[in-house]
Amino acid sequence: MSEQRDMDDLKERVRVALNNDFLRNAVKFTTEKLRKGKQAATDELGNWEEWRERGKQIRLQTIAHLDYYLSLFVDNLRAAGGKVHFASTAEEAVQISLKIMKAKQAKSVVKSKSMVSEEVQINQALEEAGIEVVETDLGEYIIQLANETPSHIIIPAIHRNRNQVAELFSEVAGEKLPADTTVLAGFARSKLREKFLQADIGITGCNFAIAESGSMVLFSNEGNARMVSTLPKTQITMMGMERIIPSWEDLEVMATLLPRAATGQKLTVYMSAIHGPKRNDEVDGPEELHVIIIDNGRSHQLGDPDFQEVLHCIRCGACLNACPVYRHIGGHAYGWVYSGPIGAVLTPVLNPDKGEWREVANASSLCGACYEACPVKIPLHDMLVYIRRRNVEEKRTDVIEKLGMSAFGKIASNHKRFRLAVKAGQLGQKFIARKGKITAKVGPLKNWTTYRVAPTFAQRSFRESWRQLDQELKQEMSLPQNQEIRQRMQEIIAKRGEKSE
Amino acid sequence: MNISILVTCLCDAIYPHVAESMVRILHRYGIPLDFPEMQTCCGQPAFNSGYWEEARVAAMTTIASFEDSDFVIAPSGSCVGMIRHHYPTLFKEDQEMLRKVNALMEKTYEFTQFLVHVLGITDLGATFPYNVTYHPSCHGNRLLGVKDEPYQLLSHVKGCKLIPLPFATDCCGFGGTFSVKLSDLSGAMVQEKVEHVMETEAEVLVGLDMACLMNIGGRLSHEGKNIRVMHLAELLYEGVKRANE
Numbered sequence: 001m002s003e004q005r006d007m008d009d010l011k012e013r014v015r016v017a018l019n020n021d022f023l024r025n026a027v028k029f030t031t032e033k034l035r036k037g038k039q040a041a042t043d044e045l046g047n048w049e050e051w052r053e054r055g056k057q058i059r060l061q062t063i064a065h066l067d068y069y070l071s072l073f074v075d076n077l078r079a080a081g082g083k084v085h086f087a088s089t090a091e092e093a094v095q096i097s098l099k100i101m102k103a104k105q106a107k108s109v110v111k112s113k114s115m116v117s118e119e120v121q122i123n124q125a126l127e128e129a130g131i132e133v134v135e136t137d138l139g140e141y142i143i144q145l146a147n148e149t150p151s152h153i154i155i156p157a158i159h160r161n162r163n164q165v166a167e168l169f170s171e172v173a174g175e176k177l178p179a180d181t182t183v184l185a186g187f188a189r190s191k192l193r194e195k196f197l198q199a200d201i202g203i204t205g206c207n208f209a210i211a212e213s214g215s216m217v218l219f220s221n222e223g224n225a226r227m228v229s230t231l232p233k234t235q236i237t238m239m240g241m242e243r244i245i246p247s248w249e250d251l252e253v254m255a256t257l258l259p260r261a262a263t264g265q266k267l268t269v270y271m272s273a274i275h276g277p278k279r280n281d282e283v284d285g286p287e288e289l290h291v292i293i294i295d296n297g298r299s300h301q302l303g304d305p306d307f308q309e310v311l312h313c314i315r316c317g318a319c320l321n322a323c324p325v326y327r328h329i330g331g332h333a334y335g336w337v338y339s340g341p342i343g344a345v346l347t348p349v350l351n352p353d354k355g356e357w358r359e360v361a362n363a364s365s366l367c368g369a370c371y372e373a374c375p376v377k378i379p380l381h382d383m384l385v386y387i388r389r390r391n392v393e394e395k396r397t398d399v400i401e402k403l404g405m406s407a408f409g410k411i412a413s414n415h416k417r418f419r420l421a422v423k424a425g426q427l428g429q430k431f432i433a434r435k436g437k438i439t440a441k442v443g444p445l446k447n448w449t450t451y452r453v454a455p456t457f458a459q460r461s462f463r464e465s466w467r468q469l470d471q472e473l474k475q476e477m478s479l480p481q482n483q484e485i486r487q488r489m490q491e492i493i494a495k496r497g498e499k500s501e
Numbered sequence: 502m503n504i505s506i507l508v509t510c511l512c513d514a515i516y517p518h519v520a521e522s523m524v525r526i527l528h529r530y531g532i533p534l535d536f537p538e539m540q541t542c543c544g545q546p547a548f549n550s551g552y553w554e555e556a557r558v559a560a561m562t563t564i565a566s567f568e569d570s571d572f573v574i575a576p577s578g579s580c581v582g583m584i585r586h587h588y589p590t591l592f593k594e595d596q597e598m599l600r601k602v603n604a605l606m607e608k609t610y611e612f613t614q615f616l617v618h619v620l621g622i623t624d625l626g627a628t629f630p631y632n633v634t635y636h637p638s639c640h641g642n643r644l645l646g647v648k649d650e651p652y653q654l655l656s657h658v659k660g661c662k663l664i665p666l667p668f669a670t671d672c673c674g675f676g677g678t679f680s681v682k683l684s685d686l687s688g689a690m691v692q693e694k695v696e697h698v699m700e701t702e703a704e705v706l707v708g709l710d711m712a713c714l715m716n717i718g719g720r721l722s723h724e725g726k727n728i729r730v731m732h733l734a735e736l737l738y739e740g741v742k743r744a745n746e
């Protein structure tokens with residue numbers, strides 16, 4: 001039963017995370033800070049719900065006509081001198097990059113933060129080809145040294161503290177560095193500066209690609225993206241095919257939404273717009289600009305009514321910060337590079353062939369906090385159910401659960417069977433209930449009673465006592481029905497008629 | 502006028518006194534209620550686990566149960582949320598059923614919505630001299646938009662001191678089958694909720710959904726904590742009796 005094994009793998013990852021108090025405290029601390037920041041920034045802006053709706057509409061429009069906007073972007077980018085490549089898979093994206101590296105005889109690469117580059121695992125491929133690659137975003141640099149994937153979309157090293165960072169940096173420095181953030185940041189800065197100057201190629205991601213002009217916009221807080229995109233002679237930008245927005249005007253809305261939702265900042269510290277490679281009269285910028293537009297499972301979502309909206313995501317991380325599950329397990333338990341609610345949707349949706357990641361959609365209580373947090377209103381909580389439904393339809397579920405659910409269907413379709421089932425419960429519990437409580441850790445109850453006391457069935461269900469209650473109330477003198485209330489109710493009923501006419 | 506109780510399977514089988522409190526409160530305003538016997542469960546456990554065929558069967562039973570009702574009232578924001586938010590999805594390819602779904606959607610109310618918006622009542626004349634904290638359940642709060650109603654009702658209860666629950670809107674970790682499928686994770690979530698409840702030093706925890714209260718209350722008693730856990734309907738009914746004593 002591979003389904004069972006996949007579920008066990010997920011449980012095991014969750015167990016490891018839950019046993020890591022350090023991780024849980026670190027994640028709690030940072031996500032709480034970000035949530036508070038977001039709340040303050042959106043309160044200050046005012047009309048947040050209207051802004052969200054504007055954001056949603058822009059994404060809706062763009063993704064509905066993605067082919068049009070994408071080709072407009074590509075035409076404009078080519079006109080500005082950029083070289084465009086399409087990669088339908090992660091593997092293709094890697095091959096295209098390696099080809100450019102080879103042509104340039106590149107030995108070293110600097111990178112600014114990019115989730116899609118994590119997705120295609122470009123770092124491993126470059127290292128295998130003997131090319132040095134250095135992440136220049138501080139958080140990414142930390143996890144690169146630790147040989148990990150990001151545990152948060154915008155704060156990749158959310159699970160690490162300065163003591164651990166000091167250890168990692170000390171190894172690189174060859175001497176013991178103190179766990180002092182100023183010293184550590186200073187060390188990283190000087191180390192990275194060396195790399196910037198040496199690098200043959202810079203790899204960046206792309207927050208938004210502007211169709212009307214063929215430009216790409218990068219948001220960063222450390223200014224490293226600017227160095228990556230100006231110092232090396234050749235630049236490669238990797239972008240998911242859905243990063244497009246139609247116009248600069250739309251960017252204004254996105255630049256209002258993204259930093260506020262992500263970190264509670266009014267504006268990102270650096271916003272760089274890249275328009276083609278360096279022109280003759282310009283002093284900086286790459287001589288060659290390659291843009292790799294990556295599909296990797298995205299185009300399959302186009303036209304799928306259940307999942308198309310997942311392409312609206314602007315990778316702000318707000319859903320992670322709001323998620324009570326992410327809060328307890330951090331990012332790595334989700335299995336792939338994307339985590340939190342958006343990860344629980346993207347992972348199975350972009351990787352339909354990877355059975356081991358299907359179960360991650362179960363890692364949610366469906367509380368809807370992700371939807372509420374999302375600046376472009378993606379209904380992640382509904383999508384998680386759609387993935388579960390797909391798993392059921394494709395018969396990728398646990399046998400016991402399946403039997404249970406088919407019994408549920410039979411009981412829920414007929415009140416007589418429902419009554420009998422409750423009766424059976426009332427009788428059956430006699431062996432394990434004490435004073436209206438069940439604490440025994442037996443059979444299927446165990447998963448519940450390990451953490452909680454279970455209630456017992458009532459001695460008489462509501463349906464069993466209804467007739468008596470009804471009669472008692474009918475005999476009792478109730479207040480005559482208040483005329484005002486009666487009228488209100490009649491008006492409500494009348495209004496319904498109007499609506500449907 | 503037919504005004505019907507949607508008892509919810511949990512209140513029917515395990516917490517009938519909650520539904521009874523709701524009935525007795527409405528009776529005080531002369532609202533005559535009926536209980537369509539055909540009803541079973543709204544189908545949410547199957548829906549959320551991805552078993553839509555089974556969920557559809559349950560939904561059809563629910564829809565048929567209330568065909569003749571003018572108003573349907575349930576002591577659970579989650580079950581009403583299921584009807585209002587998910588029934589249209591379940592039947593999106595069936596025009597005839599969609600028509601019935603729409604009819605049910607517009608007449609179905611969660612208990613506090615019905616009191617505040619339909620009856621226009623926020624002061625029941627209740628007395629309940631305890632320190633109380635309130636947990637807003639996710640589906641009622643987010644799917645259904647029940648936000649101020651319980652606060653309005655509680656603010657008029659004499660003697661009741663409402664203590665804000667830290668991180669109130671964070672999920673308690675129930676999530677239906679989630680609580681047994683990923684039980685360690687659900688256990689960690691409910692433990693955190695319980696810690697927040699304890700921080701308030703309230704004597705009573707009140708809510709609008711017995712599923713969440715079963716989860717939080719179950720954890721509280723597992724930990725030997727002596728906090729009374731009640732549905733708002735119970736609290737209000739007890740408060741009304743107390744005021745009339």
Ligand code: SF4
Nearest residue numbers: 313314316317319374
């Ligand atoms: S799904 Fe929404 S909240 Fe989550 S990362 Fe994407 S845009 Fe942000």
